[in-house]
Amino acid sequence: MKKIITVITICFSFLGLQAQELKSPNGDLEMKFSLQENGTPAYQLFYKGEEVIKTSTLGLELKDDETSLISGFEISDSKTSNFDETWTPVWGETAEIRNHYNELAITLEQTSAERRMIIRFRMFNDGLGFRYEFPQQKNLVYFVIKEEHTQFAMTGDHTAYWLPGDYDSQEYDYTTSKLSEISSKFDEAWVGNASQTQFSKSAVQTSLMMKTEDGIYINLHEAALKEYSLMNLNLDENSLVFESWLTPDALGNKGYLQAPAISPWRTIMVSDGATDILASNITLNLNEPNKIEDTSWIKPMKYVGVWWEMITGKSTWNYTDEYPSVKLGETDFENAEPNGKHGATTEHVKEYIDFAAENGFDGVLVEGWNVGWEDWIGNSKDYVFDFVTPYPDFDVEGIQEYAEAKGVQMIMHHETSSAIRNYERHLDTAYQFMNKYGYPAVKSGYVGDIIPRGEHHYGQWAINHFLYAVKKAADYNIMVNAHEAVRPTGLRRTWPNLIGNESARGTEFQAFGGSKPNHVTILPFTRLIGGPMDYTPGIFEMDISKINPDNNSHVNSTLANQLALYVTMYSPLQMAADLPENYKRFPDAFQFIKDVALDWDESNYLEAEPGEYITVARKAKGTENWFVGNVNGTTPRTSKIKLDFLEDGKKYEATIYADAKDAHYKANPQAYKITKKTVTSKSTLKLTSAPGGGYAISIFEKE
């Protein structure tokens, strides 16, 4: 690990400078810090000489505290330093990650209250991060945040790719609009969800992707969100200033801190190249290094599962329809009348294990294996699951033996129904059960309103729980893929057993009415800035009525686009989500899913435009093989890509899975063509993507 640290300490006198500057290592970005008239801290950001963030104030409003931490400050100290280190993630888009920044830490003193706060800025070549720090001190010990007042003052009415602000759900389609249009389009964006809470018609979620009229890309997010409440962004439509709006608890308070404490990092990525945003490592670099000593049990997984058939409505999670409700430990499941549509049966699971084994998949996920699904949703049920009692038709041990014999691993499912106390009460026994029966990973879910009632998914309380579950899982050598949990903010650097989250609108919504065809060209600019997404792609049958005649939903994507997602939607956990029978209908296309890697030495974002297209090439870890993926929005488009990332002098065989000429995500989604050709580092490919289309390429070194 290369590490160059230079520390330059410059101390300023108490009565001294009111303005400070910080530049990125390459000088393109410059931050100017200042104190406003009343001693309110503020910052301003320039990119290549042009203002990209207007003077924006900082600070926090405290409950029952007249002074708060907003004004009346003086600069009492100022330290600059720089840092340049390359580190190795356990898994990731690249084998190594360079962490290179200049830092400015400003200590602010409130003379009246005799308190101090530090704001630490880190400037990278692709953006700025900053956080608040509350050192241990006499006059700031325990304090309650009423609201954080961090501003991001926009320089113009930018185009934004946004989700409506919500304390409980992220499962929306993106709206692309001007900032000034957000409030008028808010209601249209706000579609129903099992748990959702709006608070302002001009609020949006992070990460927020924007593009200025001048073609500058700006992304706002946070990094290392823990022991704190999640930040939404609320827009003042007159001034076009975003301000942080934290998520409240049941009492309306927005955070309980004990000094010494730190806030999460607020991040601002800036570039004139969209691909720079996608390639940025700011989020990870602002997180603490890996805390897990032995990571040998943490492995990317390609999996199939008993899931899509329930999502489409063909099968059920629940075993019986006989009772209006069930009580764990009391309801007789053994003698209940099976509804005949239960997905998670031993026999059916074995079919999936066979399919996985035949096709080189690592794992099989099974949902609906455990008692409680009869009334799991919409009832605010506390003791909803115990995570260890299977239905009568799910033979835990038999399946374990069968899977082991076939060299396939079982992936556990813990739907919590957001009953957090119940999940924590069962967590140790649930994880022990996984160890005993050989489940190395768990997909957890938090569908429905949080219990304790009054709390929100993104409040400090639930955020503490999500990390608690991940840390405890690490004690059991268990990997966690948490759905409906808080959107990631890079904690996976510190806890690499957090191998995935959904925490956005995933593939399941294609069976719930469909998502916008350009959805997947936005997600990497927004949701994936914080971490990988278990998007569960690979749908080959777009007409859901073919699976369940009562479901008229349509998957708004071509088949080639579905293949591309394995490359464009980065995740160490990748599902081939469709039913095996649909894969069997298109074995040639399925080959790509079998071939694609999960872990990478290099990732080159070749071209990208939010909402329009993303093309990325990735080198499979420890090999000379490459995979390329392109996803396209609603406009047909031809991309010309140079394969100059290949090694000079080598020959490769490229297999190109592309949209057929007349492909279209709605009218003709399954029209694809596969071509093979020999390529070298000098090759160029010209490929046309359909509306909602794309292409996937595997490039294998030729012997």
Add this chain to the structure above:
Amino acid sequence: MKKIITVITICFSFLGLQAQELKSPNGDLEMKFSLQENGTPAYQLFYKGEEVIKTSTLGLELKDDETSLISGFEISDSKTSNFDETWTPVWGETAEIRNHYNELAITLEQTSAERRMIIRFRMFNDGLGFRYEFPQQKNLVYFVIKEEHTQFAMTGDHTAYWLPGDYDSQEYDYTTSKLSEISSKFDEAWVGNASQTQFSKSAVQTSLMMKTEDGIYINLHEAALKEYSLMNLNLDENSLVFESWLTPDALGNKGYLQAPAISPWRTIMVSDGATDILASNITLNLNEPNKIEDTSWIKPMKYVGVWWEMITGKSTWNYTDEYPSVKLGETDFENAEPNGKHGATTEHVKEYIDFAAENGFDGVLVEGWNVGWEDWIGNSKDYVFDFVTPYPDFDVEGIQEYAEAKGVQMIMHHETSSAIRNYERHLDTAYQFMNKYGYPAVKSGYVGDIIPRGEHHYGQWAINHFLYAVKKAADYNIMVNAHEAVRPTGLRRTWPNLIGNESARGTEFQAFGGSKPNHVTILPFTRLIGGPMDYTPGIFEMDISKINPDNNSHVNSTLANQLALYVTMYSPLQMAADLPENYKRFPDAFQFIKDVALDWDESNYLEAEPGEYITVARKAKGTENWFVGNVNGTTPRTSKIKLDFLEDGKKYEATIYADAKDAHYKANPQAYKITKKTVTSKSTLKLTSAPGGGYAISIFEKE
């Protein structure tokens, strides 16, 4: 176990009877059930032909439910039965308890909503119990209680002995007043507490003790409170009708139920003899039988402890004053500067172990042994204790060995600071720690506002937790003594490892300013109706400034009264709470504490008047020995007691510990005299009790 069950089933037609009657086995009590005009259920209670409860309506208001469960009912079924069984408690005031009642179960149907509810009445010779039942049915599955509307319509402006209604604390002095004076005296009653929430100036807590002008005693309480919210009573001052007022959760909802479900029993004890109220077993009889198979590890305990010195302020729970706050796992306690006043040091604890061993005590409680006490209160701190990490000066293993060698057991202390999630996260390891180091019992505490914030001590959420902790303790063969938890309602019959609660204003308040001198003459009529109280009596030094010069509090009790409490304040867990040095000053008086038993074959309440006096005689289990206790209010009083409970023909030696002639709880509390005399079943004793005084008598069979 004698068991006589007679079941007489009488079915009424759907269009039939609107009125029903139920009498007690001896016929003294009669309940009349009726439906009001709009189909609202109501009951009325008569005692020896006189109305004691006027027609009072019943029902529950449901959230988001137009019909609710209040009106529109018809009687669709009615079943009567009777029950007569004698059962054996694991520990108690008597060796056997007779459970003898007549029952009436009325099924009510709401034709419009197609729903039904059952109200089950059980009439004992000393009172009535009734509860709501919600059978499994199609149209009532999951429902939220907005409010329960159970009325108790008083027949007059009775004298009441009451505590102000509170969602979080029971630690008040009793106010004795007319019902009509409650609201005018509410604010005076409402003294400060670490966690308290008022909601109505005319609300009171249960059990509520009353006396009518005609000398009829009435007590209102609940039995078997679990999976439900606690009932307060709110008085309509015009009609003198009490109505149930449940405790809300963070959202204001008062209960989440899933049919089949039951409410707790609402109990009304009635007698013209005050001692009947004290002797009543209705609360226990309405609870489910014991669920613990092997109860050999459940044993009453007499204990001393490192506690009073901290309560008086002489010592501290915390180890150091060096930090403004501490963080478990981060703060360096090893190298912190000890404050020199830490109570729980190895050396000091060994002194207590020695004292316990020398004097035949079973156990030693130690508070302040574990890290976290530096900032445990008033900070809404979540991760406040881990229940396993001792301070540097508390040698867990050393103390264990020392105690074992001396034949003394250690009693654990778990102050939770009401951080419930934190306690539950550590519960298994905390109990395992107890098993490992030989702690058979734990005193738990819930000081401060409940976390999850917004919940209350007596809401359904916390009530679920309290029982969860007790049930889990049973898995570990651990006895629980829960302070600041919900007041007991007889669950100890089902979970006999719940050996105590404080959940009222205990002896500690004598060091916080003092309690009313007649406090202990009311508590058995109110708080102890639900279960035993760990009152921790035995204070010999009433002038607290002698222990801590900065504390001018005075214990408003004579020494003889303190001895009597071991008999009058029933508890299987009894502490000699004062400092050993104070016991050493009065070894002759201390002898009574050493002699008094903890478990009983028989208990005879000889005479009683709430607020004035209680005299009770109890026979020590498995012996021929008896103990008598009298506590007196503020008026000097002579009691004449017959010892006709002794066995005829036997001689006994009675040692009488009484107030001296000039004793007074304030002016001369330590004036006592001890006399010995031979007594028989024909003896009568005439003893005078001082204001705030009393007497204690040990009666040992003479060889």
